[in-house]
Amino acid sequence: MSTAISPLAPKSYPEMPEIEGVAFATAEAGIKYKGRTDVLLAKLAEGTTVAGVFTKSKCSSAPVDWCRDIMSKGTARGLMVNSGNANAFTGKKGKSAVKLSAEIASKALGCAENEVFLASTGVIGEPLQAEKFEGVIAGLAALERPASWQEAAQAIMTTDTYPKVATVTVEFDDQSISLNGIAKGAGMIAPDMATMLSFLFTDAAISADVLQAILSGETDGSFNSITVDSDTSTSDTVLLFATGAAEKRGVAAVTSLEDPRVPVLKAAVGDLMQNLAQQIVRDGEGARKFVEVQVAGADSNASARTIALSIANSPLVKTAVAGEDANWGRVVMAVGKAGEPADRDKLAIWFGDVRVAVDGERDPDYSEAAASAVMQEEDIVIRVDLGLGDGSARVWTCDLTKEYVAINGDYRS
Amino acid sequence: MSTAISPLAPKSYPEMPEIEGVAFATAEAGIKYKGRTDVLLAKLAEGTTVAGVFTKSKCSSAPVDWCRDIMSKGTARGLMVNSGNANAFTGKKGKSAVKLSAEIASKALGCAENEVFLASTGVIGEPLQAEKFEGVIAGLAALERPASWQEAAQAIMTTDTYPKVATVTVEFDDQSISLNGIAKGAGMIAPDMATMLSFLFTDAAISADVLQAILSGETDGSFNSITVDSDTSTSDTVLLFATGAAEKRGVAAVTSLEDPRVPVLKAAVGDLMQNLAQQIVRDGEGARKFVEVQVAGADSNASARTIALSIANSPLVKTAVAGEDANWGRVVMAVGKAGEPADRDKLAIWFGDVRVAVDGERDPDYSEAAASAVMQEEDIVIRVDLGLGDGSARVWTCDLTKEYVAINGDYRS
Numbered sequence: 001m002s003t004a005i006s007p008l009a010p011k012s013y014p015e016m017p018e019i020e021g022v023a024f025a026t027a028e029a030g031i032k033y034k035g036r037t038d039v040l041l042a043k044l045a046e047g048t049t050v051a052g053v054f055t056k057s058k059c060s061s062a063p064v065d066w067c068r069d070i071m072s073k074g075t076a077r078g079l080m081v082n083s084g085n086a087n088a089f090t091g092k093k094g095k096s097a098v099k100l101s102a103e104i105a106s107k108a109l110g111c112a113e114n115e116v117f118l119a120s121t122g123v124i125g126e127p128l129q130a131e132k133f134e135g136v137i138a139g140l141a142a143l144e145r146p147a148s149w150q151e152a153a154q155a156i157m158t159t160d161t162y163p164k165v166a167t168v169t170v171e172f173d174d175q176s177i178s179l180n181g182i183a184k185g186a187g188m189i190a191p192d193m194a195t196m197l198s199f200l201f202t203d204a205a206i207s208a209d210v211l212q213a214i215l216s217g218e219t220d221g222s223f224n225s226i227t228v229d230s231d232t233s234t235s236d237t238v239l240l241f242a243t244g245a246a247e248k249r250g251v252a253a254v255t256s257l258e259d260p261r262v263p264v265l266k267a268a269v270g271d272l273m274q275n276l277a278q279q280i281v282r283d284g285e286g287a288r289k290f291v292e293v294q295v296a297g298a299d300s301n302a303s304a305r306t307i308a309l310s311i312a313n314s315p316l317v318k319t320a321v322a323g324e325d326a327n328w329g330r331v332v333m334a335v336g337k338a339g340e341p342a343d344r345d346k347l348a349i350w351f352g353d354v355r356v357a358v359d360g361e362r363d364p365d366y367s368e369a370a371a372s373a374v375m376q377e378e379d380i381v382i383r384v385d386l387g388l389g390d391g392s393a394r395v396w397t398c399d400l401t402k403e404y405v406a407i408n409g410d411y412r413s
Numbered sequence: 414m415s416t417a418i419s420p421l422a423p424k425s426y427p428e429m430p431e432i433e434g435v436a437f438a439t440a441e442a443g444i445k446y447k448g449r450t451d452v453l454l455a456k457l458a459e460g461t462t463v464a465g466v467f468t469k470s471k472c473s474s475a476p477v478d479w480c481r482d483i484m485s486k487g488t489a490r491g492l493m494v495n496s497g498n499a500n501a502f503t504g505k506k507g508k509s510a511v512k513l514s515a516e517i518a519s520k521a522l523g524c525a526e527n528e529v530f531l532a533s534t535g536v537i538g539e540p541l542q543a544e545k546f547e548g549v550i551a552g553l554a555a556l557e558r559p560a561s562w563q564e565a566a567q568a569i570m571t572t573d574t575y576p577k578v579a580t581v582t583v584e585f586d587d588q589s590i591s592l593n594g595i596a597k598g599a600g601m602i603a604p605d606m607a608t609m610l611s612f613l614f615t616d617a618a619i620s621a622d623v624l625q626a627i628l629s630g631e632t633d634g635s636f637n638s639i640t641v642d643s644d645t646s647t648s649d650t651v652l653l654f655a656t657g658a659a660e661k662r663g664v665a666a667v668t669s670l671e672d673p674r675v676p677v678l679k680a681a682v683g684d685l686m687q688n689l690a691q692q693i694v695r696d697g698e699g700a701r702k703f704v705e706v707q708v709a710g711a712d713s714n715a716s717a718r719t720i721a722l723s724i725a726n727s728p729l730v731k732t733a734v735a736g737e738d739a740n741w742g743r744v745v746m747a748v749g750k751a752g753e754p755a756d757r758d759k760l761a762i763w764f765g766d767v768r769v770a771v772d773g774e775r776d777p778d779y780s781e782a783a784a785s786a787v788m789q790e791e792d793i794v795i796r797v798d799l800g801l802g803d804g805s806a807r808v809w810t811c812d813l814t815k816e817y818v819a820i821n822g823d824y825r826s
Contacts (some may be wrong), residue, residue, distance in 0.1 A: 059749030059757040089745045089757065091774030124742025125775050236747050265554030315813075316730070317819055323822025329537025332502045336647050344472045344502065361504030362538050400728075401822075402815040408729055409736025409814075 007129075008282035008290050008398070009162040010380065016149040016167050017178040020203045021045030021243025023149040026155035029132045032084030032122055037155035039133060041140045042199070043081040043109055045243045050076040050117065051212035053219050055236035061088030061135045062098045063118040064235060070114040072192030076241055077111035079119055079199060080137070081156045083184070086195070087120040088173075088234040104133045108141035119197050119237045119247040119352060121184060122158055133351035137157050153182040156197055159407060160186045160283050166275040172261055175251050177204045179268050183276040186283045196223060198238045198267065198276055205244035205253035213257055215240045216240045222273035224307075225395045227312050240269065281396045285412040286403030289321050291396065294383040297392030301343030303340040305393035310338035311382060318400035321380060326358040326371035351375065420728045421695035421703050421791065421811070422575040428592040429562040429580050433616045434458030437560040438553035439568040442545045445497030450568040452546060453552045455492040455612070456522055458656045462618075462626035463489040463530065466632050468649035471542050474501030475511045476531040477648060478825055483527040487621030489654055490524035493531055493550070494569045498599070499539040499608070500533040501647040512544040517546045521554035524596060530734025532610050560786055564593040566739050568608055573599045573696050574818060579688040581681045585674055588664050590617045592681050593788060596689040599696045609636060611651045612684065618657035618666035626670055627679050628653045635686035638718075638808045639659075639694045640725050653682065694809045699816030704809065707796040711804030716753040716805035724795060731813035734793060739784035741769040748797060759800030764788060774812035 006014065022044060026037040052071050054064050080101060085163030087094050102113040119127060120159035122326075159279045164183040169176050185196035213239065239296060247253055254261055282290050298304035298331070311317055314334040320327035328349050335342050346359035355363050374380060431522040435457060439450040465484050467477050493514060500507050522529065533541060558570070566576030577596040582589050598609035619627075628651065636651060661668055668676055695703050706725045709718035724730055727747040733740035741762050748755050759771035765787035766775050787793060 041684075055749075056752070057746070057749030058751075058753070058755040059745050059760070086742075087741060089774060091772060093774060124745055124772065126742075199470075234746055252553065277749050306803075310513030315817070319818050319821035322818060325822065329502060330498075332472050332537055333470070333647055336468075339469070341472070342471040345504065347472070347502075357502065357538065359504060361502060361506065362540075400818060404728070404819045405735060405813060405815045405818060408732035409738065411422065 005161045006283045006287055008287055010279065013150060013165060014167050015179055016165060017169065019178060019180050019243065020245035022201045022241070024145050024152040025143050025145060027136040027140055028395060029136050031082050031132060033189045037151070038083045038200050039136060040081045040155040041105065042235050043141065043143060044079065044241055045076050045245055046074050046077065048241050048243045049074055049208040050090055051193045051208060051215040051363055053215060053238045055234060056150055059232045059234050059365060060233040061086050061120060062090060062094035063087055063120045065385045066102070066118050066236060068121060069118070073114060074117060076104050076117055077115035078109040078117070079239065080105045080116060081197065082091060082120050083158050084122040085120060085126055085128045086106045086124050087121045090125065090127050092122065094126040097128040098130045100130040104130070104137050108137045117239055119235070119256045120196055121156065121195055121235055124234060139288050143236070146217070149180060149182060153184065156182070156184045158184065158186070158195070158244055160184050160312055162283060164276055164279040164283070166272050166279070170268045170274045172204070172264070172304045175246065175249055176203060177246055177251060179272050181276050183280060184296050185280040186285050196236050196280060198223065198273070200238070200240040200272060202328045203243045203245040204251060204265070205247045206242040206265070206396045207253065207255040209258055210240055210254055210262065211240055214262065214269050217266060218270040218273050221270060221364050222277040226277045227395065227397050261369050278396055284398035284399040285407045287398035288401055289399040291321055291398060293395050293397065294381060295386070296384070296392040297386040297388055299341040299389045300391040301393055304391040304393070304412060305385065305395070306340050307335055307342070307360065308393045308395045309336045310334045311384070312395050312397035315400055317399065321375065322399035322401045324367065324372065326356065326375050326376040331382060331384065332357070341388060342386055343388060348385045350383040352377070418574045419700060421430070421700055423692065426563060426578060427580050429578060429593055431796055432591060432593050432614045432656065433658035434461060435614045435654070436556050437565040438556050438558060439560045440551050440562050441555055442495065444495050445547060447524070448772050451563050452549060452562070453494045454518065454550060456554065456556060457490050457566070457654055458658055460492065461489050461654050462487055462621040462624050464621060464628040464653045467649045467669060468647060470647045472502060472647050474499050474509035474533060474648040475503060476500055476533045477650060479511045480513070480530050480650060481608045482531070483530070485631065486527060488528060489530055490528040490532070492516045492652065494610060495531060495533050496533040496569050496571050498533060498539055498541045499535050499537050499648045503538065503540050506540040509540040513543040514546055517543070517550050521550045525723070528551040530652055534569065534608055534610055534648055537647060540650040553742040558571045562593060562752040563568040566597065569597045571597065571608070572651045572698055573597050575696060577689055577692040577696070579685050579692070581685045583677050583681045585617070585664050585677070586604050588659065588662055590615060590659055590664060592685050594685045594689050596693060597696070598693040599698050606643045609649050609693060611636065611686070613651070613653040613685060614656070616656045616658040617664060617678070619655040620666065620668040623667055623670055623675065624653055627675070627682050630679060630684040631686050635690045636681060639690045640808065640810050646722040650783060656800060669771065678686045687788070690811055694811050698820045699812035700811030701814055703792045704734055704811060705794045705810050706810065707794060708799070709797070710799040710801055712754040712802045712804055713804040715804070717804040717810070719753050720748055720751045720755070720797065721806045721808045723747045723811035724797070728800045728813055730822065731810065733786065737785065737810035737812045739764055739769065739781065739788050744771070744795060754801060755799055756801060761798045761800065763796040765790070765794055
């Protein structure tokens with residue numbers, strides 16, 4: 001397994017503000033990895049509301065089922081996440097492991113079992129030995145050694161090469177409201193979620209229904225717009241927690257979608273999610289290039305999105321990017337295979353600012369040197385204009401390298 | 414570019430019977446490759462009927478457009494195929510190149526332009542210099558040096574590591590009828606065709622409408638059931654020619670789908686196409702393993718097919734196969750992401766004859782050693798039973814290796 005940090009990793013980490021009502025602790029439960037933390041406990045203040053989006057997989061993991069079940073309550077007091085084992089496709093054993101995990105965490109946190117959200121990431125099909133949490137979680141809840149946001153992000157990593165954190169601050173009633181987030185994910189990443197976990201926290205007071213509407217509304221433009229390998233995990237989970245602690249500071253609760261602060265919150269949550277989503281792509285297994293695919297001039301936004309994903313998921317496009325090869329013919333191929341309205345003779349394609357194809361053929365001013373120079377960049381924009389309508393979409397992906405194959409050809413052993 | 418022959422290549426070539434009314438010649442036109450043949454001319458007897466299936470790409474190549482246009486006539490006198498340049502996304506230049514190609518070939522063969530079928534495979538977007546055919550084709554048509562079936566298959570190769578030929582003989586009215594075929598393709602291979610060309614020939618007399626029905630009916634179970642990388646080419650073409658020469662031997666023409674010989678012919682064409690399709694997968698770029706994915710117990714055949722393709726196209730499944738890793742959790746993931754009806758707790762999975770998962774969890778008798786032994790084989794069957802209904806499907810794919818990335822990261826240069 002590759003251990004080097006992705007060359008696309010952020011060069012520095014943001015200063016993460018405190019979010020009142022959220023405290024982390026991490027530990028080594030020895031689920032799979034040795035010599036590193038693999039379990040995260042978050043203690044959440046009383047009155048914390050919660051919203052979630054989950055994998056659309058028909059084979060969702062036991063913790064995903066658990067979260068879906070308890071989500072209707074709309075409140076949360078704790079979050080426990082482990083890495084190393086996904087507790088997916090584990091049948092009755094998986095349900096028991098989830099029950100035991102919730103029991104252990106709720107006892108330690110002094111709350112009800114159905115106020116503890118759970119997530120697991122790692123190998124599919126191996127029973128999770130939840131009893132391993134027993135010893136470590138009781139100690140964690142005392143928060144004698146609270147963990148930083150980066151440490152929290154570190155504990156939930158699998159093949160990630162760096163922890164992913166992000167923060168956004170907005171102004172509300174002359175007060176600052178911060179939103180912090182952590183995420184993990186590097187492979188099995190595709191729209192409709194991925195082996196991707198992300199947990200977002202704010203101290204604003206937001207009712208559960210408003211919180212859910214905000215989260216659901218911002219998912220398509222962020223986590224559902226990234227793809228590393230078109231594969232979708234059984235375990236994808238994004239949870240957004242609002243502790244409400246800011247109410248004490250005089251920030252009134254947001255309880256209706258008509259509240260004028262909702263658009264501000266939506267934008268902030270969207271920014272935070274897009275930031276974390278892009279960090280996941282930048283840590284795509286074996287990635288050496290970050291690619292933004294822009295599609296414009298499509299019949300509709302949905303059509304543009306299908307075409308953008310067809311380009312972003314094409315192994316031939318992705319290997320060409322890896323080889324720094326300005327092989328725009330493969331972009332044509334990917335547009336063609338998407339099955340969406342397209343007119344070959346109206347198609348134009350750019351790599352960066354260099355137009356390589358127009359009106360259904362190679363650009364008359366095509367310069368191999370200029371196109372190749374773009375491909376040597378670390379961040380590459382592939383832009384397609386279909387010339388048909390107003391539909392547009394933007395998705396992010398990475399290249400497909402030999403390292404991806406190496407990492408995934410030997411993951412379990 | 415890799416030059417070693419695929420380890421999955423057939424160990425021997427079949428004896429190809431003569432098909433009366435078909436003669437090949439090949440030449441070096443110097444389109445892209447040096448020191449190898451890159452153009453194939455087939456001369457077809459008067460009265461030859463033809464049927465075809467083509468890519469569903471919205472950006473189909475100029476030769477595909479040409480073939481579609483002249484197909485309505487139902488007769489053919491010649492076929493010219495070049496490798497090295499796909500003449501796709503070449504705009505007006507592409508149309509002119511096709512016109513010039515047909516002109517050159519028809520002049521040489523002494524037939525009408527619209528009786529010459531054309532196919533091109535290779536790089537997309539570069540104008541095809543059809544004038545290069547001028548000198549070589551005139552000589553070819555004299556058939557002074559007729560080419561063998563293997564030589565014909567050789568001339569149309571791109572990243573293929575071996576020529577693909579197959580033959581089937583059936584009995585008709587106490588006479589033998591043979592069907593021979595050639596094919597090319599190694600990458601950009603996916604259902605609904607691929608950079609896949611295949612040309613099939615028989616000396617039976619079969620009316621064009623019957624021929625088309627037979628060809629169309631057998632495509633789904635053969636060429637549309639293979640995938641190397643989920644990418645679909647702009648140029649996919651399968652043509653089936655019937656010269657009718659067997660009529661002279663007393664084999665009456667087949668002119669109706671009610672003819673009792675039609676099922677025999679269908680089976681023979683199906684066998685031939687499946688054989689060639691599997692040869693393409695066995696020459697999948699970088700392939701070291703041949704994988705048959707069988708899905709049973711699905712809601713419908715269509716649903717089974719979608720699930721089978723989801724497994725066969727999953728980069729994570731394909732890299733696990735490359736790593737000889739019995740990672741059945743990724744098969745669960747691929748079933749889950751397909752979006753088709755599936756019940757996690759009824760799912761069973763086999764690698765070869767080894768059942769690895771049943772009733773939604775790891776098989777109680779699971780043996781890593783037994784599962785790993787299967788993965789070390791060259792040919793691997795991945796079988797999934799959904800336990801829901803009677804729908805089933807079977808598709809073929811190969812593993813995803815570092816060599817695939819190497820071949821495709823540097824194809825144009």
